[in-house]
Amino acid sequence: MAPPTEDCGWLLYLSLAAKCGDPHRLLGFAAVFVVACVVTSLLHWASPGGPAWGWYWWTRRAGLGIVRTAAIPGPRGLPVVGSMALMTGLAHRKLAAAAETQASRRRLMAFSLGETRVVVTADPDVARELLASAAFADRPVKESAYGLLFHRAIGFAPHGAYWRALRRVASAHLFSPRQIAASAAQRAVIARQMVDAMTVTTTTTAAPVVVARRFLKRASLHNVMWSVFGCRYDLLTADSEEAAELKALVDEGYDLLGQLNWSDHLPWLARFDLQKTRARCSALVPRVNRFVGDIIDEHRARHGLALGGDDTTAVMDFTDVLLSLQGDDKLSDADMIAVLWEMIFRGTDTVAVLIEWVLARLVLHQDVQSKVHDELDRVVGPGQAVTESDTASLMYLQAVIKEVLRLHPPGPLLSWARLATSDVHVGGHLVPAGTTAMVNMWAITHDPSVWPEPTEFRPERFIVMGPAAAAEDVVPIMGSDLRLAPFGSGRRSCPGKSLAVATVGFWVATLLHEFKWLPPSRGGGGVDLSEVLRLSCEMAAPLEARVVPRRDAV
Numbered sequence: 001m002a003p004p005t006e007d008c009g010w011l012l013y014l015s016l017a018a019k020c021g022d023p024h025r026l027l028g029f030a031a032v033f034v035v036a037c038v039v040t041s042l043l044h045w046a047s048p049g050g051p052a053w054g055w056y057w058w059t060r061r062a063g064l065g066i067v068r069t070a071a072i073p074g075p076r077g078l079p080v081v082g083s084m085a086l087m088t089g090l091a092h093r094k095l096a097a098a099a100e101t102q103a104s105r106r107r108l109m110a111f112s113l114g115e116t117r118v119v120v121t122a123d124p125d126v127a128r129e130l131l132a133s134a135a136f137a138d139r140p141v142k143e144s145a146y147g148l149l150f151h152r153a154i155g156f157a158p159h160g161a162y163w164r165a166l167r168r169v170a171s172a173h174l175f176s177p178r179q180i181a182a183s184a185a186q187r188a189v190i191a192r193q194m195v196d197a198m199t200v201t202t203t204t205t206a207a208p209v210v211v212a213r214r215f216l217k218r219a220s221l222h223n224v225m226w227s228v229f230g231c232r233y234d235l236l237t238a239d240s241e242e243a244a245e246l247k248a249l250v251d252e253g254y255d256l257l258g259q260l261n262w263s264d265h266l267p268w269l270a271r272f273d274l275q276k277t278r279a280r281c282s283a284l285v286p287r288v289n290r291f292v293g294d295i296i297d298e299h300r301a302r303h304g305l306a307l308g309g310d311d312t313t314a315v316m317d318f319t320d321v322l323l324s325l326q327g328d329d330k331l332s333d334a335d336m337i338a339v340l341w342e343m344i345f346r347g348t349d350t351v352a353v354l355i356e357w358v359l360a361r362l363v364l365h366q367d368v369q370s371k372v373h374d375e376l377d378r379v380v381g382p383g384q385a386v387t388e389s390d391t392a393s394l395m396y397l398q399a400v401i402k403e404v405l406r407l408h409p410p411g412p413l414l415s416w417a418r419l420a421t422s423d424v425h426v427g428g429h430l431v432p433a434g435t436t437a438m439v440n441m442w443a444i445t446h447d448p449s450v451w452p453e454p455t456e457f458r459p460e461r462f463i464v465m466g467p468a469a470a471a472e473d474v475v476p477i478m479g480s481d482l483r484l485a486p487f488g489s490g491r492r493s494c495p496g497k498s499l500a501v502a503t504v505g506f507w508v509a510t511l512l513h514e515f516k517w518l519p520p521s522r523g524g525g526g527v528d529l530s531e532v533l534r535l536s537c538e539m540a541a542p543l544e545a546r547v548v549p550r551r552d553a554v
């Protein structure tokens with residue numbers, strides 16, 4: 001794109017030509033204008049990384065007289081639109097393939113999404129540099145995130161006092177070890193309901209086949225509704241109107257945030273709203289406001305009663321916590337809605353998506369499943385139900401979950417990108433302010449120089465025998481080791497990671513202790529590991545499995 005001064009110059013020439021009234025001269029100016037645009041586009045496009053990078057280098061060199069430093073290698077894509085195709089479909093795989101073509105691209109690769117400059121790394125050291133840097137503490141806010149008011153919630157709020165206050169409140173009241181331990185009973189109730197609902201399904205239908213996702217998504221949604229709004233449902237009964245509405249809201253929001261919106265990168269397209277992003281956000285927001293606003297009002301009314309002395313024993317959920325904030329931390333209703341809505345939104349699908357991948361791998365690798373069953377029988381006991389405190393002793397199951405996070409990270413590009421707020425050096429290159437930065441965690445976890453035989457499903461790689469095993473957690477997953485950091489790293493890493501790990505570990509242990517998970521057809525096979533990348537990377541075909549009660553059988 002030409003800088004504003006150039007635009008004004010061309011417009012001035014054209015208007016002068018129009019005023020002088022000579023059609024030939026006007027046509028001549030128009031032709032010169034078109035040729036100049038084409039030449040400028042081609043010059044910009046010719047730079048490594050494509051048009052957005054070309055524009056940056058040309059304007060910097062011409063406008064500011066700054067000598068060009070070594071350009072970051074990367075594909076040029078097409079003139080004007082750049083490499084938009086890389087971000088469609090399975091973007092993590094396409095970006096990994098593009099980085100493979102040149103060794104230096106794996107460390108840092110530049111590409112253009114229309115007018116947006118992007119860098120991506122597939123190298124653990126550069127990833128650490130990038131995620132730990134204070135210059136990358138912001139996120140680029142997409143039109144859909146603005147439209148859905150997420151810039152007022154933790155995930156997209158700019159790095160600063162407001163964001164810090166939100167993280168502090170969430171860490172203290174939702175994600176602290178004490179809170180996670182306190183909500184174990186809730187997860188146990190939902191796990192039991194899930195087992196009962198699966199048992200009912202398999203005993204009332206001719207074939208004992210379950211579509212795992214249906215149960216997992218409802219269970220996750222109910223879990224997060226309970227923590228955040230204090231609402232309780234029963235998985236054995238059909239969804240209430242309220243739960244069905246919330247599910248529809250979450251699905252629509254997921255779809256909007258997960259899609260590649262062309263006008264985020266080609267702002268001149270924004271006025272046309274070709275993908276209907278703005279229209280859909282505008283339709284969704286009043287529904288979310290009504291839904292969450294009603295719940296806040298109910299909590300306020302309850303607070304009033306509690307203050308009047310009628311209900312002092314009420315258990316605090318996250319809505320109560322936000323309502324009780326005072327002074328500088330106090331939130332407006334609009335901000336509160338954004339924060340609560342984001343928690344529901346973030347907490348629901350990620351957990352369900354990960355558990356579905358774990359179950360799929362265990363259906364496919366029956367030998368691994370047998371080892372998990374042996375461990376459960378040894379640690380928990382065949383006649384006992386799993387408790388959440390058992391999961392700390394289930395070392396093999398933990399290794400299975402880590403191996404699934406390695407092979408199928410739910411956020412293969414760490415879900416939400418970062419934005420450079422100042423010029424910064426990363427991986428030996430200058431990354432200018434305003435550049436979007438991504439880490440391709442999927443490429444790192446599939447890199448044979450980082451993980452031997454990376455496509456093999458081998459949980460044993462996380463089990464170290466001997467003294468080293470006791471000394472350290474082999475490859476921690478919470479963000480300190482960038483070889484496997486599915487929850488991100490640095491100041492904007494996932495605040496819900498401990499809660500997610502506790503939930504996934506306990507629910508998988510329960511589902512495995514209660515059932516044998518077998519392929520849907522007796523001939524074996526039938527597990528399709530194809531992926532689809534929305535906001536998370538999910539199984540494209542929902543997992544179907546025959547579940548056979550185990551504890552009666554032993």
Ligand code: HEM
Pocket residue numbers: 131154155156167342343344346347348350351354410411414415416417486487488489490491492493494495496497499500
């Ligand atoms: C398997 C489950 C989960 C995975 C794989 C996951 C992954 C991630 C990733 C990769 C990020 C971006 C990190 C970065 O930029 O470095 C993130 C951010 C975030 N996650 Fe999670 N997440 C999970 C569960 C949860 C849960 C259960 C919650 C809350 C209930 C949650 C809330 C958030 C929030 C609020 C952010 C934005 C943080 C910020 O920008 O400051 N996540 N998550």
